[in-house]
Amino acid sequence: MLFIAVEIQFDYMLFRPTSIALGKSKPSSAAWLARQFRDPYVKQRLSDPADYRARSAFKLLEIDNEWDNFLLKPDVNVVVDLGAAPGGWSQVVAGKLGWGNQPRKQAVTSFVDGESSRELRDERGTWRTPRKTSITRGPDSESLVFDPLNIDDALEAEQNQRGRGTIIAVDLLPMQPIPGVHCIQANFLSPDAETLIHGLLSTKGNPEGKVDVILSDMAANASGNLTRDVESSLEICLAVFDFARRHMRSAESIGRKRGGVLLMKHFMHPLLQQFRKETLESHFNDVKFIKPRSSRTESREGYFLCQGWNAD
């Protein structure tokens, strides 16, 4: 019997060693596996020293590199990553803001108990909203007990260099900690989520809880009903825009025409062009539609990159 080294974690991420008997796999999963093996970004993810948790990390890297390096601007200090699990985009952001690799010792404080991903799946495998929300603070070098005489600790401190800023990752699913990233397990569409995000955002230096960059890679779970799924995707875009309206730092206050950035995934929708023209273009100085090369051609997803929030 032929065994192959693959473990399926999420449709969009993949793959760690385990065993699946190819001979017994359904035709659809065999086709899916074949596609994964051909995919240059899956290969890149597996060999990349940054050890990204998701192939989607390359979409954010590509968009940032090609469009003005908006994550690398020195005035970018507060980033919110919506629909962040398993954490590829948050890893990219943490890297850009100078945070090191994943520590072996985790210093994590859970404020409210979350549910495991197993509990979040119903018997048909569909994701559902967590009953409770939780926050996990990203480990930082201050919260690790450092022993300079211990070579492992010294190496670890070097790897975990302290970065800057506040990074908040929100998802229905629990996420493994990432240095410098606060993870909130919550349904972004519920009022609880905004309260938790706002609580982490408002600090002495940022009392109004303003955000420099908002990222949304959120995708509603496919329900099997195309009309319903299309509606959910627009509902998510509108909710993300409303969040931006309340929290985005304006280009004027940053002093840069392209300051205040929203990068948002969307799926095809009959009202999408109207949403772009009437909502996005009237609030941002520059709005682009982007289909990154690393996004699969057959996927109906695209991204709006909106730069320069003009507040009114």
Ligand SMILES: C[S@@+](CC[C@H](N)C(=O)[O-])C[C@H]1O[C@@H](n2cnc3c(N)ncnc32)[C@H](O)[C@@H]1O
């Ligand atoms: C394509 S994945 C994101 C991948 C992520 N950007 C990365 O690089 O790892 C979409 C995520 O959106 C999350 N999601 C969908 N609807 C959500 C909601 N209402 N609130 C919070 N997260 C949501 C899903 O749980 C899923 O993890």
